Amino acid sequence: MQRFNIFLRSFVFTIFMSTFTFFYSFFCVAANILPFRCRYAIIMFWNKIIIHALKILCKVDYKIEGLENIPKDRTGIILCKHQSTWETFMVPTLFHHAAIILKKELLWVPFFGWGLAIIDPIAINRKDPTNAMDQVISQGKKCLAEGRWILVFPEGTRIPVGHIGKYRLGGARLATATHAPIIPIAHNAGRHWPKRGFIKKPGTIRLVIGKLIETEGRTPEELMEEAKTWIEKTVKKIGG
Numbered sequence: 001m002q003r004f005n006i007f008l009r010s011f012v013f014t015i016f017m018s019t020f021t022f023f024y025s026f027f028c029v030a031a032n033i034l035p036f037r038c039r040y041a042i043i044m045f046w047n048k049i050i051i052h053a054l055k056i057l058c059k060v061d062y063k064i065e066g067l068e069n070i071p072k073d074r075t076g077i078i079l080c081k082h083q084s085t086w087e088t089f090m091v092p093t094l095f096h097h098a099a100i101i102l103k104k105e106l107l108w109v110p111f112f113g114w115g116l117a118i119i120d121p122i123a124i125n126r127k128d129p130t131n132a133m134d135q136v137i138s139q140g141k142k143c144l145a146e147g148r149w150i151l152v153f154p155e156g157t158r159i160p161v162g163h164i165g166k167y168r169l170g171g172a173r174l175a176t177a178t179h180a181p182i183i184p185i186a187h188n189a190g191r192h193w194p195k196r197g198f199i200k201k202p203g204t205i206r207l208v209i210g211k212l213i214e215t216e217g218r219t220p221e222e223l224m225e226e227a228k229t230w231i232e233k234t235v236k237k238i239g240g
Helices: 002-033 036-058 086-094 104-108 112-117 129-145 170-178 220-237
Strands: 060-065 077-080 099-103 122-124 150-152 182-187 203-209
Touching: 002 036, 002 112, 036 060, 036 086, 036 112, 060 086, 077 086, 077 170, 077 220, 086 182, 086 203, 099 104, 099 129, 104 112, 104 122, 122 129, 129 150, 129 170, 150 170, 170 182, 170 220, 182 220
Parallel strands: 060 203, 077 150, 077 182, 099 122, 099 150
Antiparallel strands: 182 203
């Protein structure tokens, strides 16, 4: 009976998210004429609705730790563990006007991609890594100058719980090129909303925001190793 209840809740959530996203995406397209801050607020409202619906329908709550580590007087590069879809909704709501580095193909996804497009992400062509890195640095500098955080999932794709993906150096290279600090994020969302998982498992997701890692005088390799070590150690600690 409990398994059926979880299945039913997951089914209702999936229908709700798909339906809400479908209709809201047309509103997002129309919002393209609005100033950036308004467009960003519109997408964050969408994110928060999905997170709240997950809590109500699937009993998946969350706990955020380390909010005090987010500085109010500067921005930087967010390096976040990637296990689930959940963190793509949650993390941008925690940071000021976060610019997400993503593969440009995501912008072509109907409805979902339309929402991504209006918040001015840094969309790159992974088939051309040299030009992609130049693009990340040039656009990243512009975003940082505008007071935006930059969100990077260094593993590139969602990694199943208990596994560690290859941490790419792009985010760390951007940090050294711009002298911006890094802030690492660990979580265990994959235990409750797994990769390609229809079933959403009840419980509380823990997300931990680490302390700033200063980048001055350090190499991308050193920075990524420090961030990776902290992230994976913290993920293991919180059961992810």
